[in-house]
Amino acid sequence: MNAARLFISALTISVVSVAFAGPQGHGHNAETGAAGQASDVSRTITVEMHDNYYEPESVEVKPGETVRFVVVNKGGLVHEFNINTPSMHEAHQQEMEMMVAHGVIQGDKINHDRMNMDMGNGHTMKHDDANSVLLEPGETKELVWTFAKPADLEFACNVPGHYQAGMYGNVEFE
Template sequence: MKRSAFFAAAMTLSATAFAAGSHSDGHGHGQGAVIGEPGQASEATRTISVEMHDNYYEPEAIEVQPGQTVRFVVENKGNLVHEFNLGTPEMHESHQKEMMMMVEHGVIQGGKLNHDMMSMDMGSGHTMKHDDPNSVLLEPGESREVVWKFSETANLEFACNVPGHYQAGMYGEVRFNKAGAEK
């Protein structure tokens, strides 16, 4: 399969899975895992600051309550492009293939992003824009927010899926506290 066709297919699946705010067989895993949905900042009951370094997060784990809306303020304090992405390990594995395409096409270039390439049409109106509501892709020194309403899932992580970063340990655990939210 040609790379552009593969990428277009992957982006279609990704956009469909995340636009609905859940991941239910979106990448063919058949797990039916629901990770939550985009939240409204006005409904956030907590704000968690997340720092991305080369190649780790601070904090390394977070605790949330099922149904809780959290505002993440994510800052890249490293020297490389990094991602903050909420998902299951299977979702991250699938997304890493898309991120590899971004490197292969010159979108991710070590410590910078080629924004012109992100807008390039890959066919059928699909681009390499990284605009899923559960994720931000940041150059060094950049900061953005992700607002997410969690639903319970057995195995949820936040991770950087830039090629090699997850494998180097750049991921953290999302723990669910059913008794009450950590303040």
């Protein structure tokens, strides 16, 4: 391997390690809320993911409310449901591009073995944050979330190109 290739490989691992290290990526912060307890759930909202849109397109919540989201992928592609701020979604889209580039997301499939790939410093491409689920076509997953104070929040799919095609919705505070 020549020096330039070695440098690019090391740089890629460094960038990915930083990107997957925590809140600056697809994680969350006090502004968005926190993982909720099932015993605190006040209601359940079913969200269907279709290819490049959600149904419903927005949800209303109260500060401090704990909601169970039942997320169903009715599309033909892998999709994500991620609750976050617009700036966090923008940062997370870069991480999702890396997941595609490394073969983790393969159109309509998720390569779970590649999710475990060591990206350096013990970081992997696992998609296991409490504010997000990643689903193959036909899958259903649940996410329980307690919303914090009113903030600029949305739910979105950050698979490359999906957000830009309109696959996001607003979280409105009552």
